[in-house]
Amino acid sequence: MTNSNAKGDRRERQLVNALDDRGFAVMRAPASGSATERDLPDVLAGNADVFYALEAKSSSGDPIYLTAAEVEALVFFAVNFGARPKIGVRFDHDDWWFLDPWQCHCTPSGKSYRVKQALAHDVGVTLDQLAGTQAALS
Amino acid sequence: MTNSNAKGDRRERQLVNALDDRGFAVMRAPASGSATERDLPDVLAGNADVFYALEAKSSSGDPIYLTAAEVEALVFFAVNFGARPKIGVRFDHDDWWFLDPWQCHCTPSGKSYRVKQALAHDVGVTLDQLAGTQAALS
Numbered sequence: 001m002t003n004s005n006a007k008g009d010r011r012e013r014q015l016v017n018a019l020d021d022r023g024f025a026v027m028r029a030p031a032s033g034s035a036t037e038r039d040l041p042d043v044l045a046g047n048a049d050v051f052y053a054l055e056a057k058s059s060s061g062d063p064i065y066l067t068a069a070e071v072e073a074l075v076f077f078a079v080n081f082g083a084r085p086k087i088g089v090r091f092d093h094d095d096w097w098f099l100d101p102w103q104c105h106c107t108p109s110g111k112s113y114r115v116k117q118a119l120a121h122d123v124g125v126t127l128d129q130l131a132g133t134q135a136a137l138s
Numbered sequence: 139m140t141n142s143n144a145k146g147d148r149r150e151r152q153l154v155n156a157l158d159d160r161g162f163a164v165m166r167a168p169a170s171g172s173a174t175e176r177d178l179p180d181v182l183a184g185n186a187d188v189f190y191a192l193e194a195k196s197s198s199g200d201p202i203y204l205t206a207a208e209v210e211a212l213v214f215f216a217v218n219f220g221a222r223p224k225i226g227v228r229f230d231h232d233d234w235w236f237l238d239p240w241q242c243h244c245t246p247s248g249k250s251y252r253v254k255q256a257l258a259h260d261v262g263v264t265l266d267q268l269a270g271t272q273a274a275l276s
Binding site: 016020023024025027029030031038040041044045077078080081082083 | 154155158161162163164165166167168169174176178179182183184185186187189215216217218219220221
């Protein structure tokens with residue numbers, strides 16, 4: 001595991017614990033061995049009221065990129081499971097921000113999506129808003 | 139991984155694939171690194187209608203035993219998440235059978251639960267019944 005992956009892994013664990021603290025039951029996808037060949041979201045969380053399928057990305061750069069395949073797999077799983085798909089982005093020295101997949105910008109090639117930090121602040125919701133522990137502004 | 143664990147692992151993968159075939163989006167718990175210290179169910183499955191948290195046990199013996207801690211963790215997670223807790227048992231030369239936790243027999247010590255094959259056949263539901271692809275008899 002590279003330093004960069006280790007940091008992403010640590011931040012994803014912090015996200016899982018933060019959701020747990022806010023009353024969610026949370027399952028992280030296994031690194032491998034998911035049994036089916038389908039791509040899984042990084043995190044599945046429910047609080048008996050709402051269910052989220054989360055793709056979590058952290059980066060020291062801006063924007064954060066996701067492949068179109070990742071986003072499509074997230075939406076496919078979420079719709080099939082019965083959860084809301086959300087993309088969580090974590091820039092350095094910032095909090096987690098969560099966006100709907102359709103709020104992310106598709107790149108001209110159509111093969112990836114990008115989320116700028118300014119966009120995340122503009123249209124994203126915070127962890128407390130996602131968890132319903134603070135009223136959403138929108 | 140012992141032969142016995144390898145067989146249990148293979149059967150759990152078959153269960154995940156069988157649920158996937160029946161229209162469920164399925165996530166298997168990671169073997170480790172779940173981030174929180176809570177015990178996770180083995181499998182979480184949803185089809186936008188029902189959600190199941192499953193503890194899956196296979197054995198060449200009869201009865202199959204579960205620890206009280208496993209059953210309690212399953213029920214805790216399921217209630218918190220908003221899923222139905224089910225215990226899946228797989229005896230050799232048999233199919234998977236699924237029981238509600240309260241249908242399992244608590245041992246006199248109170249530290250474990252046991253499921254006899256005859257009980258599984260008597261009160262359990264099949265995979266198709268669980269998945270709603272065949273009307274439940276009860």
